[in-house]
C-alpha cells in the first residue's frame with residue numbers, strides 16, 4: 176500500500192503529517208530525510224507523526240527534516256490540531272495533546288479550526304533547563320562567539336532550546352550566517368534554534384529564524400514565543416505582542432506565571448499519495 180501524507184503550513188512553516196493509523200512504514204532518520212527532501216521527496220520543514228492514541232490523550236512526535244526529534248513545535252502543534260479536526264479525531268473545541276515536552280492545551284478560535292490558540296507552557300532562562308553549558312544561571316544578554324564574531328545572546332527554553340540575538344537590522348542572510356555556527360556551538364549540548372530579534376515598538380517585534388535540524392524557515396511558533404519572552408524579559412516590550420516573521424504574524428502573550436499563549440493561523444496544502452517508486456525507496460530505508 177502506498178504512503179499517504181497530508182501537508183499543512185503555519186505561516187509558511189510547512190509540515191507533513193504521517194498518520195500511523197493509516198500508514199505502514201517504520202520511520203528512520205534516512206527515510207524521514209527523503210520524505211522531507213524538497214527535490215527527491217515531498218519536501219517540508221518537518222514531519223508530524225500522529226495521532227498516537229492512548230488513555231484519552233493524543234500524542235504527536237515532531238521530527239526535523241534532518242531526522243532528529245524535537246521536543247515541541249509551535250506551528251507543528253497548531254497544524255496537528257487542525258489535522259485532528261479535519262480527520263475527525265476531535266470534536267471538542269478545547270483539548271489536550273501530548274508532545275515530548277509535555278502537554279499543550281489547544282483551542283479552536285473559529286469554526287474551520289484554522290485559527291488556533293495554544294497554551295505552550297512556561298519559559299525558562301536557566302542554563303541547566305535550556306541547556307547551556309557552565310554554572311547554573313539565567314542566560315541573559317551574555318556574550319557568545321559564533322564563527323569568531325561576538326554577539327549578545329539571551330537563551331530560553333519553551334519546551335525546546337532557543338538563543339535570541341537582539342539587533343537593529345535583521346535579515347535572512349545574517350541569520351543563516353550566524354545560525355550555521357550557533358546551531359552546533361559548544362555552549363549548547365543539545366544544539367539550538369536561533370532568532371534575530373528586532374524590536375519595532377512595545378507591542379510589535381520582528382524576527383528571522385534559523386531552526387535546529389531544519390535551517391532557515393519562514394516562521395516558527397516556538398521561536399516566536401522565545402523571542403517574545405526574551406524581549407519582554409529584557410524590558411523591551413509589553414507582555415502581549417505581535418511577532419512578525421517573513422511568513423506571517425503570530426500573537427504571543429506572556430502570562431504572569433511565565434506561561435505563554437500563542438495564537439496563529441494554519442493553512443491546508445493537500446493530500447499526497449506517494450508513488451509506488453518513492454514508497455519502495457522509503458521502505459528500503461526502514
Ligand SMILES: N[C@@H](CCC[C@H](N)C(=O)O)C(=O)O
Pocket residue numbers: 188221239244245246247248249250251335336368386387388389392394395396397398
Ligand atoms: N518549526 C517549529 C520548531 C521545530 C523544532 C525545532 N526545529 C527544534 O529542533 O527545536 C516551531 O514552529 O516551533
